[in-house]
Amino acid sequence: MTTDTATTDTAPADPATRPVTASPGSRRPSPRRRFLRHVLLCAVGVVMMYPLLWMISSSLKPSNTVFTDESLWPSTWDLGNYARGWTSLAEPFSLYLVNSLVIVTLSILGNLLSCSLAAYAFARLRFRGRTVFFALMLGTMMLPGHVLVVPQYVLFDRLGWLNTYYPLLVPHFLATNGFYIFLMVQFMRSLPDELDDAARIDGCGPFRTFWKIIMPLCLPAFATTAIFTFIAVWNEFFGPLLYLTDPDLYTVPLALRQFMDSEGQSQWGEMFAMSFVSLAPVIGFFIAGQKYLVKGIATTGLR
Amino acid sequence: MTTVRARRQDNAGYLFLLPWFAGILFTVGPFLASLYLAFTDYDLLTAPRWAGLDNFRAMLHDDKLHQSLQVTIVYTVISVPLSLAVALGVAMLLDRGVRGLAIYRSIYYLPSLLGGSVAIVMLWRYIFGYQGIVNHFLAWFGIQGPGWNSDPRFALSTLILLHVWTFGAPMVIFLAGLRQIPAMYYEAAAMDGASPWRQFRSITVPLLSPIIFFNLIQSLIASFQTFTQGYVISNGTGGPAESTLFYNLYLYQKGFAEFDMGYASSMAWLLLIIIAGFTAINFLAARYWVFYDN
Numbered sequence: 001m002t003t004d005t006a007t008t009d010t011a012p013a014d015p016a017t018r019p020v021t022a023s024p025g026s027r028r029p030s031p032r033r034r035f036l037r038h039v040l041l042c043a044v045g046v047v048m049m050y051p052l053l054w055m056i057s058s059s060l061k062p063s064n065t066v067f068t069d070e071s072l073w074p075s076t077w078d079l080g081n082y083a084r085g086w087t088s089l090a091e092p093f094s095l096y097l098v099n100s101l102v103i104v105t106l107s108i109l110g111n112l113l114s115c116s117l118a119a120y121a122f123a124r125l126r127f128r129g130r131t132v133f134f135a136l137m138l139g140t141m142m143l144p145g146h147v148l149v150v151p152q153y154v155l156f157d158r159l160g161w162l163n164t165y166y167p168l169l170v171p172h173f174l175a176t177n178g179f180y181i182f183l184m185v186q187f188m189r190s191l192p193d194e195l196d197d198a199a200r201i202d203g204c205g206p207f208r209t210f211w212k213i214i215m216p217l218c219l220p221a222f223a224t225t226a227i228f229t230f231i232a233v234w235n236e237f238f239g240p241l242l243y244l245t246d247p248d249l250y251t252v253p254l255a256l257r258q259f260m261d262s263e264g265q266s267q268w269g270e271m272f273a274m275s276f277v278s279l280a281p282v283i284g285f286f287i288a289g290q291k292y293l294v295k296g297i298a299t300t301g302l303r
Numbered sequence: 304m305t306t307v308r309a310r311r312q313d314n315a316g317y318l319f320l321l322p323w324f325a326g327i328l329f330t331v332g333p334f335l336a337s338l339y340l341a342f343t344d345y346d347l348l349t350a351p352r353w354a355g356l357d358n359f360r361a362m363l364h365d366d367k368l369h370q371s372l373q374v375t376i377v378y379t380v381i382s383v384p385l386s387l388a389v390a391l392g393v394a395m396l397l398d399r400g401v402r403g404l405a406i407y408r409s410i411y412y413l414p415s416l417l418g419g420s421v422a423i424v425m426l427w428r429y430i431f432g433y434q435g436i437v438n439h440f441l442a443w444f445g446i447q448g449p450g451w452n453s454d455p456r457f458a459l460s461t462l463i464l465l466h467v468w469t470f471g472a473p474m475v476i477f478l479a480g481l482r483q484i485p486a487m488y489y490e491a492a493a494m495d496g497a498s499p500w501r502q503f504r505s506i507t508v509p510l511l512s513p514i515i516f517f518n519l520i521q522s523l524i525a526s527f528q529t530f531t532q533g534y535v536i537s538n539g540t541g542g543p544a545e546s547t548l549f550y551n552l553y554l555y556q557k558g559f560a561e562f563d564m565g566y567a568s569s570m571a572w573l574l575l576i577i578i579a580g581f582t583a584i585n586f587l588a589a590r591y592w593v594f595y596d597n
Contacts, residue, residue, distance in 0.1 A: 029399065037396060038403075044393060045410045048468065052417075054436055055426050067434040114322040121323075127316030137323070140330045144578055146528050146551050147571045150340060150564050151333035154347065174326030181323070206315040235420040237531045242559060253421040260425065260538050268429070275422035282416055290409060293416075294475055 052279075059273035066268040078269055082277070085270030089258050090247045093274055096255040100234060103168055103251060107233045108226045110172035111180050115225065116218065118175045119184030120210045124196055141178035153242060167243045168236075172229075180225045183296065187221035188214060224296035227289040231282055252278045340568035347562050358569035368570070370545045371553040372577075374533075378459060378549070379526040379581075382466035387518055390470040394477035395507070408478070412471035424465070424535035428452055431461040452536060455544035462532050462547060473518045480514040481507070509594040516593045520582060527578050530555065550574055 029037070058066045062078040069075050086093045121127070122134050156167040175181060191214065199209040237253045244250060256278055259271040286293065317324075341358060343351035362368055393411060397404055417423050429435050433450035441448045451457045484506065492502050508515075533541055533549035541548030541556075550570070558567030 037399075037401065041393075041396060041401070041407050045407060048410055048414055050436075051423070051426055051430055051468070052414075054430065055422075058429075067429075067432075070436070070439050114326070117319045117321075118323040121316045121319035125312055125316040125319065127313040130316065133320065133323075136327075136331075140327075142524075143330065143334060144524060144528055144575060146554065147337050147575050148330060148333040149554075150558050150568045150571065151336035152329065153559070154336075154340075154564070155329070155333065157347065171326065171329050173322065174329060175323040176326040176330050206312070206319070210319070231416050235417075237419075237421055237534070238555075241534075242555075256421045256425065257535065260428075260535075271425070275425060278422045279417055279420065282420070283413065286409075286413055286416055294408070294412070 055272050055279075056276055059269060059276050061269055063267055063269040066272070081269035081273040085267070085273040085277075088267060088270050089255055091250070091255075093255065093277065095248070096250055096252045097277075099249060100251045103165055104230055104233045106165075106169050107172040108229045110169065111175075111177060111225055111229045112222055114173050114175035115177065115180040116184055116215065116222070117210075118181050119188055120206075120214060122181065123185045123188035124193075124214070125206060137178050137181060140176070141182065149242070156243065162243060163245050163249065164243075165249070168233075168239050180229070183225060184218060184221050187218055191217055220292065220295075223289065224292040227285055227292055228296060230285055234282055337568045337571055340565055341572045342569070343565040345563075345565040345568075347564055351565065354565060358566050359573075361566065362569065362573065367545065367548065367553060371541070371548045371550045374459060374541075374546065374548055375527060375529065375550040378463060378466075378529065379523060382463040383519065383522045383526050385463070386467045386470045387473055387515065387522065389467055390472075390474040390518075391477050391511075391515070393470065394474045394481055395503075397474075397478060398481040408471075408475065412475055415469040415471035418465060418469035419531055421531065421535050424532050427461060427465050428536055431457075453543050455542075455546035458536070458543055458546040462529075462536060465532060466526070473522065476514060476518060477511065480511050484510045508592075512593040513595060516585070516589055520585060523581055523585070524578055527574060527581070 053072055057072045057074060059081055060077055060079065061069055061074045061081075062076055063081070065074075065076060089096075118137070122130065122137070152167070156162060159166070161167050161170075171177075195213050195217075196209055199213050204212065235253065236251075237257075240251045240254050244254060256271075256274060259267070259274070340351060342353060342355060344354040344357065345351035397407055401407065414423075431437050431451035433453065435451070437451065438448040449457065451461050488506050488510075489502055492506060497505065528551055529549045530551040533547040533552040534555070537543070537547045539552075541552050551574075554567050554570045554574075557563050557570065
């Protein structure tokens with residue numbers, strides 16, 4: 001799938017003509033139709049962005065004008081929402097941010113390590129049972145997570161892991177997410193076999209080959225994995241809801257939810273301010289890692 | 304010599320897979336355990352007691368369960384095709400050498416990264432609230448809208464709209480697929496006088512059908528497992544009047560509020576069977592519309 005795109009992308013000499021020839025619109029639409037298309041696309045864009053813009057705008061308004069001041073540009077500004085929101089929950093918001101950051105960082109590390117090890121075995125080593133294990137791995141990819149929830153909870157309870165980060169972290173270190181393995185397998189298979197042969201002739205064992213030759217070449221696949229893990233873990237709600245009861249351990253989504261319990265006090269401005277703070281890292285990662293994201297979902301269908 | 308090396312490779316392979324083997328304990332193990340628990344009565348404190356088909360019999364008379372199934376199926380059956388249709392439509396608009404493609408794509412794609420977050424679902428509560436911006440907008444036309452989230456008739460539709468709002472992920476996949484359809488197919492069809500609709504029906508859909516199918520299956524499975532949206536929009540209750548009581552939300556209430564873990568496990572298996580059923584139907588139907596080139 002990717003190789004096809006690559007060849008059509010590089011075929012024409014002049015890059016400016018590429019989008020036209022590569023797409024069905026070789027009968028170029030008339031200027032009027034092109035203009036109408038842009039109007040339509042912009043309208044869709046406005047609808048898509050409006051909720052986010054409204055959130056940001058509301059985070060800058062005094063709480064009592066959030067629902068009366070219709071303009072996106074606040075008529076009165078209240079930057080204090082951010083300061084007050086930061087301290088209005090049981091713990092300062094920075095604690096929740098740090099908690100989330102710790103979990104996200106370790107999850108990324110765990111996924112990269114464990115999934116790349118498994119992927120290397122599947123992609124480049126021969127051993128008995130490989131096809132069976134690979135099929136099993138694909139099978140676990142399809143397994144809907146909800147079936148595992150109850151026994152996993154029981155297991156973590158038995159291990160004494162409730163109200164700790166272990167249930168959220170340990171699975172990431174054990175390559176339980178087949179999607180990332182699959183992504184890396186696909187990537188590693190695209191590397192030439194001669195690399196391993198040359199390394200072996202030079203006296204490298206599988207571990208040195210993996211660490212010195214394959215790992216550095218897999219950086220794009222690692223970047224994709226890291227970004228997807230970041231976004232998935234940062235947003236994750238169900239796991240923390242299930243396993244974390246002590247407010248000191250809360251992640252950002254759990255903390256945000258508390259705003260709904262104190263709804264009566266109508267601290268909307270503060271709520272939207274912290275909501276925006278919670279989304280900002282995702283938006284930042286999106287802007288920084290767009291290339292890998294788009295590539296990643298186009299090749300594996302990850303969301 | 305070769306056997307020695309083969310054995311060495313064997314060992315290396317297993318060594319590399321060591322974390323993954325351990326991980327099976329957390330995936331395949333619980334999978335089998337949940338099948339067992341589905342036939343037991345279990346409250347986490349005392350040992351599971353074999354209950355045969357009791358849980359499944361109780362499910363027959365559980366009105367809340369039926370409601371949650373209905374909510375989940377209605378949500379899935381409407382939101383999945385709707386968002387895929389929007390994704391395909393927008394992808395086709397974007398495909399024809401649009402200037403600023405990268406910007407449009409980013410704007411449309413970003414919401415799909417945020418749609419499952421607590422912040423956005425909370426935002427949805429207020430956008431569609433009685434005083435929310437949707438009603439402000441309707442007021443310009445003299446319409447007084449209801450509190451969309453607090454009215455059982457509309458609460459689920461706001462979440463369907465939220466799902467459609469995240470059409471960006473399948474759109475990016477469609478865009479990649481559209482790129483691979485050779486332009487000459489369209490040129491030839493146009494020369495033969497095929498209308499744009501005809502071209503869409505006879506070129507785009509068949510050539511894109513494997514990708515549409517893939518997206519359909521993926522969205523279907525994910526949509527059946529919706530949890531956060533229902534939980535956050537109703538603050539955990541599934542209300543108003545159980546109109547956002549998603550299946551997994553009810554499973555959560557049963558398993559982790561009432562600690563009826565046997566029942567929750569049998570619910571999980573019922574959903575698994577339903578998902579498998581829907582997937583199987585789609586695979587059967589695929590024979591009639593999914594076209595594989597090779």
